[in-house]
Amino acid sequence: MPGSFADAWAIADGVEGWLTPDQARTLFDAATKVPSGHAAIEVGSHRGKSTILLASGLRPGVTLTAIDPFDDPRWGGGPESLEIFTANLERAGVADRVELHRGVSQEAANTWSGPPVSLAWIDGAHDRDSVLIDIDGWDRHLVGGGTMLLHDAFSAIGTTRAVLRRLWWTRRYRYVGCERTLVVFQKEERSMTGAVLDAVRLSPRLAFFARMVAIKLARRRGLSALERLFMRGENEPLI
Numbered sequence: 075m076p077g078s079f080a081d082a083w084a085i086a087d088g089v090e091g092w093l094t095p096d097q098a099r100t101l102f103d104a105a106t107k108v109p110s111g112h113a114a115i116e117v118g119s120h121r122g123k124s125t126i127l128l129a130s131g132l133r134p135g136v137t138l139t140a141i142d143p144f145d146d147p148r149w150g151g152g153p154e155s156l157e158i159f160t161a162n163l164e165r166a167g168v169a170d171r172v173e174l175h176r177g178v179s180q181e182a183a184n185t186w187s188g189p190p191v192s193l194a195w196i197d198g199a200h201d202r203d204s205v206l207i208d209i210d211g212w213d214r215h216l217v218g219g220g221t222m223l224l225h226d227a228f229s230a231i232g233t234t235r236a237v238l239r240r241l242w243w244t245r246r247y248r249y250v251g252c253e254r255t256l257v258v259f260q261k262e263e264r265s266m267t268g269a270v271l272d273a274v275r276l277s278p279r280l281a282f283f284a285r286m287v288a289i290k291l292a293r294r295r296g297l298s299a300l301e302r303l304f305m306r307g308e309n310e311p312l313i
């Protein structure tokens with residue numbers, strides 16, 4: 075059976091990465107729903123923060139494939155990254171539930187020969203084209219009813235553009251909801267009315283996106299009064 079969320083977060087909270095506690099909970103809960111014999115995919119593992127949450131929630135017989143080149147300095151990668159990732163997973167007791175694909179998502183999706191994929195967590199490079207490649211690559215393998223989760227939607231410009239392009243107006247995915255910048259979709263044929271309602275339900279995220287961008291711009295320019303004006307509370311995370 076899956077471990078407890080509290081135990082998983084007790085370890086993952088101390089791992090370098092970018093997740094709020096509520097986002098961590100969303101990942102853990104999504105992992106618990108992957109049926110035995112199916113696979114979960116993670117694009118972008120970094121030090122293993124989200125890997126630990128996902129792997130801890132899995133049922134027996136489900137493996138998480140973690141995909142990351144681990145050597146890209148633009149993302150804080152380097153020669154020691156894989157060692158740190160492995161040590162974190164061992165500390166959390168989930169190393170035996172994770173298969174590592176050291177490389178990029180596109181190549182992993184093109185050569186995928188594993189079980190049907192019921193969960194795809196996309197948190198790799200955040201430029202528009204990379205996110206589109208990740209969405210399209212794993213969409214091909216995701217079963218009907220499967221869950222696609224993306225991070226930094228309506229915060230990072232590239233991720234937002236990709237989500238708007240593929241998932242905002244579509245009859246192939248249902249918008250489930252979001253936890254700040256973590257957005258959840260379920261692969262499911264939609265009626266025209268359902269698709270319109272989803273698009274309407276997602277629209278308020280555009281105002282959230284405008285606020286996130288305004289905060290980041292103000293911060294970059296050192297305009298702290300403006301930054302505070304847009305923030306909800308002093309320590310609002312931008313993820």
Ligand SMILES: C[S@@+](CC[C@H](N)C(=O)[O-])C[C@H]1O[C@@H](n2cnc3c(N)ncnc32)[C@H](O)[C@@H]1O
Pocket residue numbers: 090091092093117118119120121122123124125141142143144145146149151177178179180197198199204
């Ligand atoms: C935002 S971090 C991931 C954070 C991680 N999910 C966590 O919870 O801490 C992005 C990661 O994506 C990786 N990455 C970048 N491009 C990638 C790609 N095309 N395929 C797979 N991983 C990629 C980077 O090496 C980096 O480790």
